[in-house]
Amino acid sequence: MADAQIVDLLNAALEAACECGDLPKCDVEIQLEQPPRPEMGDFSCNLALRMAKPAGRPPREVAQCLVQHLPESAVVDRVEIAGPGFINFYLRPTWLQDVVAQVLLMGEDYGRSDVGAGKRVQVEFISANPVGPLHIGNARGGPYGDALANLLDAVGYDVEREYLLNDGPDNTQFRLFGASLQARVRELLDLDHEMPEDGYRGDYIVDYARELINRHGRERLAGVPQDDDGHYEMAILGEEIVVEQIAETCRMLGVEFDSWFSERKLFEEGAVDRKIEELRDRGVVYEKDGALWLRTTDFGDEEDRVLVRSNGAKTYLMTDLAYVDDKLERGFDHCIYVWGPDHAAQVPSVRAGMAAAGVDPNVTEFIIHQIVRLTEGGEIVRMSKRAGKIVSLRDLIEDVGRDVTRFFLLSRSVDSHLDFDLQLAREQSEENPVYYVQYAHARICSILREARERGFATDDVTEADLSLLQHEDERRLMRWLADYPGEVTDAAEQRAPHRLAHLSRDLAATFHQFYGTCRVIDEEQPELSRARLALVSATGQVLRNLLGLLGVSAPERM
RNA sequence: GCGCCCGUAGCUCAGUGGAUGAGAGCAACGGACUUCGGAUCCGUAGGUCGGAGGUUCGAAUCCUUCCGGGCGCGCCA
Numbered sequence: 001m002a003d004a005q006i007v008d009l010l011n012a013a014l015e016a017a018c019e020c021g022d023l024p025k026c027d028v029e030i031q032l033e034q035p036p037r038p039e040m041g042d043f044s045c046n047l048a049l050r051m052a053k054p055a056g057r058p059p060r061e062v063a064q065c066l067v068q069h070l071p072e073s074a075v076v077d078r079v080e081i082a083g084p085g086f087i088n089f090y091l092r093p094t095w096l097q098d099v100v101a102q103v104l105l106m107g108e109d110y111g112r113s114d115v116g117a118g119k120r121v122q123v124e125f126i127s128a129n130p131v132g133p134l135h136i137g138n139a140r141g142g143p144y145g146d147a148l149a150n151l152l153d154a155v156g157y158d159v160e161r162e163y164l165l166n167d168g169p170d171n172t173q174f175r176l177f178g179a180s181l182q183a184r185v186r187e188l189l190d191l192d193h194e195m196p197e198d199g200y201r202g203d204y205i206v207d208y209a210r211e212l213i214n215r216h217g218r219e220r221l222a223g224v225p226q227d228d229d230g231h232y233e234m235a236i237l238g239e240e241i242v243v244e245q246i247a248e249t250c251r252m253l254g255v256e257f258d259s260w261f262s263e264r265k266l267f268e269e270g271a272v273d274r275k276i277e278e279l280r281d282r283g284v285v286y287e288k289d290g291a292l293w294l295r296t297t298d299f300g301d302e303e304d305r306v307l308v309r310s311n312g313a314k315t316y317l318m319t320d321l322a323y324v325d326d327k328l329e330r331g332f333d334h335c336i337y338v339w340g341p342d343h344a345a346q347v348p349s350v351r352a353g354m355a356a357a358g359v360d361p362n363v364t365e366f367i368i369h370q371i372v373r374l375t376e377g378g379e380i381v382r383m384s385k386r387a388g389k390i391v392s393l394r395d396l397i398e399d400v401g402r403d404v405t406r407f408f409l410l411s412r413s414v415d416s417h418l419d420f421d422l423q424l425a426r427e428q429s430e431e432n433p434v435y436y437v438q439y440a441h442a443r444i445c446s447i448l449r450e451a452r453e454r455g456f457a458t459d460d461v462t463e464a465d466l467s468l469l470q471h472e473d474e475r476r477l478m479r480w481l482a483d484y485p486g487e488v489t490d491a492a493e494q495r496a497p498h499r500l501a502h503l504s505r506d507l508a509a510t511f512h513q514f515y516g517t518c519r520v521i522d523e524e525q526p527e528l529s530r531a532r533l534a535l536v537s538a539t540g541q542v543l544r545n546l547l548g549l550l551g552v553s554a555p556e557r558m
Numbered sequence: 559g560c561g562c563c564c565g566u567a568g569c570u571c572a573g574u575g576g577a578u579g580a581g582a583g584c585a586a587c588g589g590a591c592u593u594c595g596g597a598u599c600c601g602u603a604g605g606u607c608g609g610a611g612g613u614u615c616g617a618a619u620c621c622u623u624c625c626g627g628g629c630g631c632g633c634c635a
Binding site: 033035036037040044046049052053058059082083084085086129166171172173174176289290291292293302305306307308309310311313315316319341342343344345346347348368370371373411412413415416417419421424432433435436438439440442443446447449450451454494498499502505506509512513515516517519520521522536557558 | 560561562563564570571572573574575576577578579582583584590593594595597598599600614615616627628629630631632633634635
């Protein structure tokens, strides 16, 4: 690609300038940008500005020096020094045409790269407690984690998607779920029963109870004791149904996990106990008030944290420490945790805990997404999980569809609060941005269909004379395609799938604009038609690639 | 009280160190089809980038502080 070639040229210039002593050696990353206006060239570099201080010379002088050492290149037409010291590159006009050919040649691989090659990354997301259906509150992590995984895969990482099931014996919520379920089961069986004070009261618990009776029968369930052990046993029985349901909802959302990790396994296989012993050996724990504490303050936390409660139960921090060991043992070089805002406060203690446990903090990365608020025509739709007033993710997807759900949830930065407007999502109109993007793709397919009907061969468009693409709007579209691979690597690096949503809208707009000014199929000008068909086909390819990363479909007709 | 996130056009949000001009969508107003999909396009209007300091060649972007909003702060997860 042209941009990579320019970076190589600049590196060579830098090296040459250092070698003959014109510039001091310094470690500066080369960043290329697109100048604000086309007259300023095709690419621009601020290297001289960044080097001015270490070199102790004015930026324009540094730029001059770099330009003198630039090797000859087949890509670059000329170079100018502009403004305070930018080096602007004007490329040979054919470079954009080469991009079109490149897209058609690479197909769905266009935009993929190998910067992450050889590294295994795990993205763990959603991981909602297995005590009920997924709802809109924990829905954001789904499309986000999935699209992030797509992005990391696109830049070459070996990626695995994992869902952590908080189903350990010491998980209070899980046991409470078991107790609530038992109450409903016994109620249905006309046995004595008692719903816990703060139990789960949603109707879905009754559905689970009914299904449990179907699967296991009265005798089996009535025999489960009404105590702590019994609650846990019921929770495990119920979990099977919950997980099936969650997996089904995820599939509806287009999310397939590679692994469902049961926290319970860490207990059953003794990993938790082994970890406690290891921490004792490291001398980073102590006992106080009957509990076992971790000296997280020695590792940057505000206060020490409890690992084992005075009643013997292990805390989430304890299982998190055993869990991260398991991840690393499975060979991941990097572990990404996508958490909801309610978990933001625990990140420092988990990181400190990992440091105390001897885990390199750089192998883990915590991404906190902000809340989603459901609105309908401006009115906030309130939810309460315990009381059972929730909007399930499943209902939402059935209501507005997978594409709309994903696009909406992915269209904002994870750092920002997000209002999901049901009314807007339902409208299949220009107000709904996902249709705008999909319409562009459908239109492209329609043009290609029409062209075939009129006798143009659209499958060997690589034969076209692309030098005929000289219109301003054609150049703008080609430039867009040229920049796409860089946008993908940026989005992956910044963990910012929302950029993809904006990019898709932008590409659709750029295409529609081209469509408005450039007649594609014109029997009077068959050569130009062939060239434009190549451009249209390339645009369709990139749009598909982009929507593929988002996990949104690219329909051929609407 | 402390921590995290946000504050950019009437509304919803991009942009997180670059250039003279801070951009989109929606809403408003005015235009464009006898031909490839009008679910489209073009134009007009709309801004103290929350306020104030600072860092530097250069700040919406980084730092400090204040103001406003959201979320969280348990031997629950």
